[in-house]
Every structure is written in structure tokens, then in C-alpha cells.
Amino acid sequence: MSEAEKLADYRARARAWLEANMEPLGPTAKSRFSFAEDDDFTPERLAEQQALQRKVYDAGYAGISWPAEYGGQGLPKAYERAFEQEAAHFVMPNLGIAGGTTMGVCGRTILAHGSPELLRTHIPRVLSGEELIVQLFSDPEAGSDLAGVRTQAVRDGDRWVLNGSKIWTSGAYYANYGMCLVRTNWDVPKHRGLTWFLVPLDAPGVTVQRIKQINGNAEFCTEFFDDVELTDADIIGELDNGWTVAQTMLMFERGGGGEAAAMSSPDPRDIAPDLRELAAAVGRLDDPQARRLITTAHVDDVVRHHLSRRLVGLMRSDSRQAGALASYGKLASGVYDPIRANLALEIADGGASTWQHGDSPGAHAATDLLNCRFMAIAGGTVEMQRNSIGERVLGLPREPSFDSERPFREVVRAAMNWSGKVG
Amino acid sequence: MSVRLFPKLDENQRLMLDAVVRLTEAGCPLTGVRDRADGSAPSDPGLRRTLADVGCYGLLSTEELGGGSVSGNGVVDAALIAAERGARLQPGPFVATSVVVHALTVAGANAHQADVLTSLIAGDAAASWTVVDAGSLSVRRHEQEWVLSGTVAAVQDADECEWLLMTLAQDGNQILIPLAADGAKLVPLERLDVTHRFFDVHLDDVTVPVANLLTPAGSSQDLVDRQFSIAAVLAAAEAVGAMDSDLRLAVEYAKTRIAFGRPIGSFQAVKHRLADTSLIVEMAKGIVAAAADAVGRGAADGDALASVAKAFVSERSIEAAHNCFQVFGGIGFTWEHDQHLFLRRLASDAYLFGSPNWHRDRLWKHADTESRRAHV
Numbered sequence A: 001m002s003e004a005e006k007l008a009d010y011r012a013r014a015r016a017w018l019e020a021n022m023e024p025l026g027p028t029a030k031s032r033f034s035f036a037e038d039d040d041f042t043p044e045r046l047a048e049q050q051a052l053q054r055k056v057y058d059a060g061y062a063g064i065s066w067p068a069e070y071g072g073q074g075l076p077k078a079y080e081r082a083f084e085q086e087a088a089h090f091v092m093p094n095l096g097i098a099g100g101t102t103m104g105v106c107g108r109t110i111l112a113h114g115s116p117e118l119l120r121t122h123i124p125r126v127l128s129g130e131e132l133i134v135q136l137f138s139d140p141e142a143g144s145d146l147a148g149v150r151t152q153a154v155r156d157g158d159r160w161v162l163n164g165s166k167i168w169t170s171g172a173y174y175a176n177y178g179m180c181l182v183r184t185n186w187d188v189p190k191h192r193g194l195t196w197f198l199v200p201l202d203a204p205g206v207t208v209q210r211i212k213q214i215n216g217n218a219e220f221c222t223e224f225f226d227d228v229e230l231t232d233a234d235i236i237g238e239l240d241n242g243w244t245v246a247q248t249m250l251m252f253e254r255g256g257g258g259e260a261a262a263m264s265s266p267d268p269r270d271i272a273p274d275l276r277e278l279a280a281a282v283g284r285l286d287d288p289q290a291r292r293l294i295t296t297a298h299v300d301d302v303v304r305h306h307l308s309r310r311l312v313g314l315m316r317s318d319s320r321q322a323g324a325l326a327s328y329g330k331l332a333s334g335v336y337d338p339i340r341a342n343l344a345l346e347i348a349d350g351g352a353s354t355w356q357h358g359d360s361p362g363a364h365a366a367t368d369l370l371n372c373r374f375m376a377i378a379g380g381t382v383e384m385q386r387n388s389i390g391e392r393v394l395g396l397p398r399e400p401s402f403d404s405e406r407p408f409r410e411v412v413r414a415a416m417n418w419s420g421k422v423g
Numbered sequence B: 001m002s003v004r005l006f007p008k009l010d011e012n013q014r015l016m017l018d019a020v021v022r023l024t025e026a027g028c029p030l031t032g033v034r035d036r037a038d039g040s041a042p043s044d045p046g047l048r049r050t051l052a053d054v055g056c057y058g059l060l061s062t063e064e065l066g067g068g069s070v071s072g073n074g075v076v077d078a079a080l081i082a083a084e085r086g087a088r089l090q091p092g093p094f095v096a097t098s099v100v101v102h103a104l105t106v107a108g109a110n111a112h113q114a115d116v117l118t119s120l121i122a123g124d125a126a127a128s129w130t131v132v133d134a135g136s137l138s139v140r141r142h143e144q145e146w147v148l149s150g151t152v153a154a155v156q157d158a159d160e161c162e163w164l165l166m167t168l169a170q171d172g173n174q175i176l177i178p179l180a181a182d183g184a185k186l187v188p189l190e191r192l193d194v195t196h197r198f199f200d201v202h203l204d205d206v207t208v209p210v211a212n213l214l215t216p217a218g219s220s221q222d223l224v225d226r227q228f229s230i231a232a233v234l235a236a237a238e239a240v241g242a243m244d245s246d247l248r249l250a251v252e253y254a255k256t257r258i259a260f261g262r263p264i265g266s267f268q269a270v271k272h273r274l275a276d277t278s279l280i281v282e283m284a285k286g287i288v289a290a291a292a293d294a295v296g297r298g299a300a301d302g303d304a305l306a307s308v309a310k311a312f313v314s315e316r317s318i319e320a321a322h323n324c325f326q327v328f329g330g331i332g333f334t335w336e337h338d339q340h341l342f343l344r345r346l347a348s349d350a351y352l353f354g355s356p357n358w359h360r361d362r363l364w365k366h367a368d369t370e371s372r373r374a375h376v
Ligand SMILES: Cc1cc2nc3c(=O)[nH]c(=O)nc-3n(C[C@H](O)[C@H](O)[C@H](O)COP(=O)(O)OP(=O)(O)OC[C@H]3O[C@@H](n4cnc5c(N)ncnc54)[C@H](O)[C@@H]3O)c2cc1C
Pocket: A101, A134, A135, A136, A137, A138, A141, A142, A143, A144, A145, A167, A168, A169, A170, A171, A220, A374, A377, A378, A379, A380, A381, A382, A383, A384, B268
């Protein structure tokens, strides 16, 4: 069989399996994960989705391109893509935001840097849906400046003792582990004293609290660590060399996995159906001004889709630039999501301020407004993306840095007494 | 330096583009554009002929008629050229001539295909294209001739065109007018975009043979629609090229201009502005490439993508030019600096071949027609 025939054969078998085992996507079912989803992950819902994932895993369709020795199938990416394309017509397991961080960022990063023991223990459980890993990156004191985290682990004999706190951790309340960035050395410059630990969220000394968000959900959390005991076996990558691992993590987080960037912006075949529905609901579908607002949003939607296709093309022709190029996709979302939310407000013309039913177009426009800065802030703000494009793509000079050469301990002290005078 | 409208080109496209870049940089560098902007000479017919030798003007025609694409998709090939031309602010009616070449190829009389079309493809002549309302012009039939009177406003580069294809908005009828005809007179206009010249074309009982009416196989309006899509894609591609160059100049400047002891590009206010501009340029390239591809293939969504491209590029390219202007500071205010040439070109082009709002309305109309078709 030729490669193309093998792939076609695989696709056909995958489709047959999906048809026999999964529920087809109805017209009302949600096909994509959305951050606007407010559904809570109750233990029952979690168990149900995990069972579904287990079924996919047992059939050999989880981790299709992941190494076979750790529970994946070790097949080329094209097979995974083929399966995903077929699976798009079915109701697939949805483990929510924590499922997203597990498969999209944490699992992949651990795969790239973890020790064989760590991979053997965790990756099969990740693929089977038993283990959800969330991103314990941001500290209350450090978000954009990720290398400035102050949560710390101190060696005590053959164990590590973790103290501090993390925040904004999406989905931590129903996850098992967190991939945690920790300071292990205060006496070297900030990038050189960091280490990643895989922290069990049910370990003694860990407290997870949910935080209520502006949209009324409580999907992100804060965690407190009080003398949590860890060992060398929990380290991902090397001691004090966490920044190398962070580079990999950041690339995945920006959708720099390549194809993911293209998937993030769907092909808008029809003119903004949600906005037309909104205009109809407020009686403005025939208003030329409202139509212009709708087509303005549609123009942006279509252009964003083709930007992501262009980025994939550019990444394929120069994979070294993939990380920097991913910033364009992230920046486009950060800039255009808010523009679109504002256009909806303008179309609604007051109709997104009050409503009778939560499931009305006006209510959705209001929710979109509240959620629209997600991509502008989470996982690297638009300002960070602009720095990255400016410096890594356009080659503009870096800003002066006050914290990259001095021991971190001094940096924190000096920042408290900031005078603006240098040298 | 290439604009890189598509991440990847085939070998023939690359060869063609290299030749076009080499010829334009030698034949009409930015200093040459500037000389023309100061004076008023039409662009160099010698350069036009050499570009025609590379095949630039026949891309939207067929091999039987002496033209043909290099990649199988003539609109993509022409868009690649348009982008490189835009990057160097080339004068001359490349977009309009390409549209007329296409129109004559699919709907011209045999005599015109043998004569006018051949000369356009060979670079011996150029053509402009205009769409007029019946109100502004009288078109009478007198035996075997059309008699035309009235004024056609603001025709781009009419002084270097032998032909004007005039489209009547109401019925989509199109008449090919020789600009050397008795009774045709060009009156130059003052203009924002000094890299092009614009003229009102006065027609005083100008007579042309009835055979100069184009006769498309399908509906007249469908052909006009297609011409608008081609023009939109190529004009947007020119704008993408111009934006790309302007941004490049601004980035270079930001790396070398020193203020407060550092290159200004290290200040976030400057760096972020340029990053935003770069996002606009990447988005514009993505949509223009997609639209060129779809229009060239005759895909069902070609017209819609062309309008999306033109609407987006027209608006955002002006924003991009403003951003670059700001980075240059005072020097951008001088005639001597090239920045204003880009701003002028982009702002003027934004309203050629359909303004952003015109294209938005066209999108809506198209969607309506499509959904009506789907219901039948
Ligand atoms: C919904 C949501 C979900 C999230 N999920 C997770 C998660 O799962 N795990 C996790 O670890 N984190 C998560 N985050 C945290 C997120 O990654 C951070 O909020 C983000 O990186 C910004 O950090 P910060 O909030 O500390 O803001 P700061 O870093 O304090 O920034 C505040 C403002 O200052 C600007 N700023 C900071 N430094 C600079 C600079 N050098 N130049 C210019 N401007 C600057 C920023 O752009 C921003 O506008 C989530 C956030 C949100 C909103």
C-alpha cells in the first residue's frame, strides 16, 4: 500500500469506528470548546466524560501521534489530523478547560522534557483521561513576567518543601495535578533559578479555591501551598533550568503547535449568523447601518481565518520562526475579539443591556463583551505578543532590562524602591 | 526584497517575479516615481514593453490569444506582480489594463481580440476601465455607431492609455472607446496620489462602431461582477505591496533613529505600533492571497473573498500608513521623504474599484442572492 492509501484506509477505519461508537453531532450540539461555556464540572459530569475518553483511548485513537511507549500510537501527524477531521462530526469527549491544558500544553511539554519514569507514570493516564494537569504558572505577584515567580521550593534532605501560591489556574478544581513553576534559587538571575514540579493537587498542604469571574463562572482557581512535600522525581526537566522548559510551554500555549493556530479561527462561510440573529432580535436586520456593522465583523472574521492559514504556511516553510509567528494569531484574537464584541453592542443598540431570557441574542452579546479580553490577557497579554513580534520578527532592539543579570533576591528589593535612575 | 504575498511559490512564478522586480527596480526606482510625481510625464512605455515580454499583461488572457498564466491561476500570478509593483509605487494602469485584457478575452469581438488585445498583451498599448451612471453620459445609437457625449470623471492614468473600457452601471453594457477619437479630450486633475495621474475624459459626440460593445456569453452583469472582483484583488495586492514597503522603511528607521540614548524602536510605544502594523500587513497578505486564488479558480466564494479583501485592505492600509508616519516624526512631513507617497497612494487606492462600504454592501447583496438561489 502507498502512504496515501494507508492514510485513506486509516481514515476509513476511524470513520467506521466513530460511527459505531460515538454519537453524531446534532444541529444543536456544540462542536467546539468555548471559553464562554459556563458549565461546571461536577463529579458526575467529569466521570461521564472520562469514561468517554477511556473508550477513545482503548480503541487506540488517543494520542495518535504520541510515542507508543507511553500509551500513544506513534503515528505521523497526518493520521492524527485525519482522525480529528472525521471526529469533528461526532460528539467527542470534552474535559473542559483542564482537558485543554492537559492535552494542549502540559502533556506536550512534559513529553518534551520529562524523565522516562515521569512519562511512564503520567502520559498513559493523561491519554486515557484519568489524569488532568493544569497550568500552575502565574503567581499573584507575577504573570506577564513569568520568570519573576516567587513561589518557592527549598531542599530539605532528599525532599523539597513547597511554599507560596498560584492564581488564575483554569480548571484546577477538578484536576489531579498542576505543572508548577517554582523558584529554587534566589541568588542567581531570575531565569536561572527556576524549576518545574508536577504537583499533586490532593497532596497535604495544598488548598484549591475557586474564584468567581466577571461572567459569573468560577472556572479559574487559586492554590495555596503550605509546606507541601515533593521529591526529585516530581521535577520536570532539570533543576534550576526551568526556563528552557518554559520556552517549550510558551510555544504550545500560543498555539505554536502549528496546525492548532489554523484550527482556532474557523472558516466563516456565512455572514456572522450570531450578529444577524442579534439584529433580527432588535428589529434592525433591514437597517443599512446595522448591516454595515455586521459586514464589518464578517470581513474581520474572514480575514482572521485566512491569517491563520497564512501563518500555518509560513510555519511550515520556516519552523524555527513558529513560536514568533504564533504571536500574530494570539495578537489578532486579542485585538479583534474586543472589536467584534463592541460591534455587537452597537448592533444591539441597548439590547445587550437588559434581557428577559438568558438564552437570547442580547444576553449572548453581553456575555461576549465580558469574555472578549480573554485572549488579550490570558496566556500572555497583547503587550507581550507585540514585544515578541517587534523583537523576534521585525528585529527591533530590546528594551533595557533591569532584572536579567542581577540575583533575583536583589531585583525584588530594588524594584520596591524604584527611582527611575539607572547606573 | 519580495513582498511574499504567498508563503510558497512555484519555480515559474519565482522566475517571473524575479524578472519583474529586477526590471522595475532598474527601470523605475522610487526616485523615478518621485521625478514623475514632481513633473507630469506618463510612465515609460519602454519599461511596459519589457514587462510585457515577461508576460505581465497577458496573465488574464489565454495562450490562443497570445497570453496565459504561468501557474495555471492567472489572477494569482497577476496579484503577485501587483504586490511587487505596489511595493515600488509603480505608476501606470496595471490593474485596469489587466481587467480590460480579461474582458476582451472573454467578450471582445474577434477583430478586437486580434488587434486591441494583442497590443495590450504586447505592452504596445494600455487601457483604463471606468464604470459610469447613465445620468452622467448620453449613449445613442446612430446606425452602425454609438454616439457618446458627457464626462467620465477621474480616469486613472488616462494619458498613457489608448483605450478606455466604459461600463454602464445600469445594464452592464460595456463599450471600448479609443481615447484618440475625435471629440475625446483629457483634462488633468489635481490629485492626492501623485504617483498616478487622473483625468476627466470629456466626450463630445464621440462615435465608435457598434462592434465595440462587448458581447459576453453569459449575462453582462456577471462579467462586470467578475471584473470588479479581479480589480478588487489586484488593487488590494498593490496596496499590500505599498504597505509592506512603508512598514519596512519605518522599521529600519526605528532601528537607527536615536532618542534618549536608545534607538526609538526599543520604546514600546514605537515597537507596539509597528507590531500592530505588521499584524495588519500579515492579515492583508493572507486575505489577498486567498481571494486571488479563489477568483482565479472561479470558486463559488471568489466574489465574496475579493470584496472582503478590498474592504479590509482599503481601511487598514490607511491605518498602517498613519502608523508609519507617526514613527518617522517630523521627517515624514517633508516632501523629500517617501512616506507621503505611500500615504497618498494608499488613501487614494482605498476608494478605487469600490470603496470599503461599497464592498460591504456587495457582500450583503451576494449573500442574499446566494440564499435565494439555495431556496429555489
Ligand atoms: C481567564 C483567564 C485564565 C487564565 N488561566 C491561567 C492558567 O490556567 N494558568 C496560569 O498560570 N495563568 C492563567 N491565567 C493568567 C494569565 O496568564 C495572566 O493573567 C497573564 O499572563 C497576565 O499576567 P497578570 O495578570 O499578572 O498581569 P500583569 O503581568 O501584572 O500585567 C498587567 C498589565 O501590565 C502589562 N505589562 C506587564 N509587563 C509589561 C511589560 N513588560 N511591557 C508592557 N506591558 C506590560 C500587561 O500587558 C497588562 O496589561 C489566566 C488568566 C485569565 C484572565
